[in-house]
Amino acid sequence: MNKIKIATGAKPTVNDIARHAGVSLATVDRVLNARPGVRTVTIDRVNKAINELGYIRDTAAANLARRRVYRFVFLMPGTRSEFFDELQAQIDAQSFALVNERTHLRTQRVARFDSREISVALDSLQSDTTDGVAVIAPETPTVRDAVARTRERGIAVVALLTDLPSSPRDHFIGIDNTSAGATAAKLMGSLTHAESGRILVLTGSRLSRDHLERRHGFDKVMAEQFPHLSVLPSIESRDDNELAEKLLPEVFSMRSDIRGIYSSAAGNNGLIQFLGSSSAKLITIAHELTPLSRSALQRGIFAALISQDAGHIVRSAVRLMRSTVDAVPFNAMQERIRIEIFLKENLPPC
């Protein structure tokens, strides 16, 4: 069975391989890194030694000798939101923590959440200064082509938050938004003990794939499991103030049978303001754990929160870009971003 691998106690090194195969260090290295200029017979000898000794390359030492550094950029929409701020904070934190892992992070913001601008930004990335990019972008042909060009230049591309399945991105890091919407619906239906009534849905940009998916998942579960509650058409506002001061008061003055609100967008400021001053007894479910939403949950203004961990997303993106450029495998389980549910009871401290 295990006649392979002589357990000498110590892990074999390139020197052991060289000696065992009767070649020099340089040749072992050539084989290890698939460099040209080695006879097939020699390659075989080296590989035989590698297998027999059970050699595993020490990546830390290799990176040291190679003076390898990873230069990654996070391409983010200029749109401000508490969640993007949190993401930015996590990038900065990692950026600092990663200096002694030879990994450099930088953030680049494009003015708007716009295919054209994002594609220009992607095209401006040079492979001699950038090894990988994590991009938050809508799924459009323009973006798809820019992603393809970027990868062709030898830059790893990972999609953040919203997937680009039609693009040749290397990985997607984020949640399944259809499931997230479905989860919100299940919570909404369970927490609302009314016999009947309506549910209001607040959405971000109707153009954004993730919001559509959330809405879709939400509607499906509401219809299937909670038919006594009917879901109103989405309302979309350009900014938080407009929502609080105009749209919401308008809707509530017209209808008195609204039992719950599902806010699938990122900004909750206006909503929280409105709820704080309103006397309506509502079940409100929103997305993303932020200082504002945490406080709303704690005060009972929000009933539940669906979230994705910004720190995890950033760390995952870095690991995946690294494993892409190194062409090494990664731990799929560790990189899976969870759809987190927060109630007041399981809110992490601090």
Add this chain to the structure above:
Amino acid sequence: MNKIKIATGAKPTVNDIARHAGVSLATVDRVLNARPGVRTVTIDRVNKAINELGYIRDTAAANLARRRVYRFVFLMPGTRSEFFDELQAQIDAQSFALVNERTHLRTQRVARFDSREISVALDSLQSDTTDGVAVIAPETPTVRDAVARTRERGIAVVALLTDLPSSPRDHFIGIDNTSAGATAAKLMGSLTHAESGRILVLTGSRLSRDHLERRHGFDKVMAEQFPHLSVLPSIESRDDNELAEKLLPEVFSMRSDIRGIYSSAAGNNGLIQFLGSSSAKLITIAHELTPLSRSALQRGIFAALISQDAGHIVRSAVRLMRSTVDAVPFNAMQERIRIEIFLKENLPPC
């Protein structure tokens, strides 16, 4: 403000420090590692250079030169359960993944979940073969003393799953079980739409601190928020079969007003068996995402699951043991284990 740190582009190395301070490499190393035999004035010169150049030590290179290896052991109760199996699987997976991070993991099982045996196992750990231990143990004076002795021998000790707050353990890796119980209660109360009725609680060992805490958190929230549902005294069984074949049928034959079951223990096998064959319409909430519980959730036998990520726990334990032995800081946010809530809708695929 930032007159410090000359941005030469490249990160300064020990050589730069030595040159800048006008001393040798060896002296820089002595200062860096707080080794004796350096004049205060020289120490100051070196530290000045370190600050001026903004030196950050390359841990990978240091570990290479030092030929440092980390040898950690996971001390687990022999008690089998799906969750412990998952934990074991994650340890094995990490063990493999960590070979080229110079980290060796091994598992040691004690026959029973017993203070005495655990303390004997801890005492048998030698600091020349072990750098750290992650231990799952009940909080007793015996364990506390063994933990103290182990740390005195220079071995890092972290508590897994159940905290040992009165022990001098270096870290606790796990969830707040009181909050976990509270979360279960909130879900139970929300998902049970009955006007009145009783809730059955199944517990593991009544001796285990985490089960007591879960029960406590559960009772508190039930009493405060759902007074129309009354919680029955815990029932505890020695094994899963006994539960399914004797205890549960007995209870249900005596009471017809049971609306929900909260299983705070780890084993769900017997419970699932019983529920599968029973016709009672119940809301059941259990702990830990495992193949069995996942399937039960998917089939609607369980309404919700409270869980903690075994992979995360193992990775966290390793990182914390490492940062303890190296006496370097760690990222508290990353090490915080979340109280995860799973509904059918947000179950991760696969």
Add this chain to the structure above:
DNA sequence: TTGAAAGCGGTACCAG
């Protein structure tokens, strides 16, 4: 097609 030797950023032993 192959090998010798000089590092990468640190550590640690030995001499002075």
Add this chain to the structure above:
DNA sequence: CTGGTACCGCTTTCAA
């Protein structure tokens, strides 16, 4: 108390 130097495991010229 301080400096010189070999070396950790691997990569990379430069010659042969």
